[in-house]
Amino acid sequence: MTPFEAIAEPNRRRLLELLRSGERAAGDLVKATGLSQPGASKHLKQLREAGLVSVRAEGQKRLYRLEAGELAALDSWLEQFRQFWADRLDALDEHMEKEQ
């Protein structure tokens, strides 16, 4: 699964957001998201396959954490459009001001 496909799913985006504050156990993420245990486990697997998160075992728990690399890759794809929308939104601002 590509990072693009991984973030297409709302629950997976939510998982990533939850991991922003640091490592969390799978069961913790189950509770926080309201997903079923197998559901969360599968989504986490896909995030892992996309390189967006990593896991380490601690006792019987699995601790997930965000991985910066692929997130940055997503950002760098968007980069090529950044100048474009900055220009467009600036133009819109100017237009609004003229209207007033």
Added chain:
Amino acid sequence: MTPFEAIAEPNRRRLLELLRSGERAAGDLVKATGLSQPGASKHLKQLREAGLVSVRAEGQKRLYRLEAGELAALDSWLEQFRQFWADRLDALDEHMEKEQ
């Protein structure tokens, strides 16, 4: 279709990239991508539904263009992770330097 789902598909990303340089006719995009005519048409429809592009008719042609708003929205979702990965990648750099 959400913008997240829209950019999950490689051909749609390619369409967006092609539109970066300005308005282009649907038929032009068909040639540039190598997609079938109906295939391109459907992908363009989904990009439209995601708010990532808009169309206007000119004669028998349909001219597609990028729309800045939803692209910026994607970016703003990523924004919340930017500090995170900047920190992480900086840490990695430092680590590499120590290794040497």
Added chain:
DNA sequence: CAGTTATATAACGGTATGATTATATATCTC
């Protein structure tokens, strides 16, 4: 208006996706 060009839509098939239920695996505790 007949034919051609440009594009969209419909219909269909194969495959992937996400949710759910049941089961397996591994670790901890007594």
Added chain:
DNA sequence: GAGATATATAATCATACCGTTATATAACTG
């Protein structure tokens, strides 16, 4: 070692998605 806890995997089902072929719609051209 027998439960109990934490997590992953398998099996199943319904639905969504993408590509393809065929057809419809609309605008130009002679």
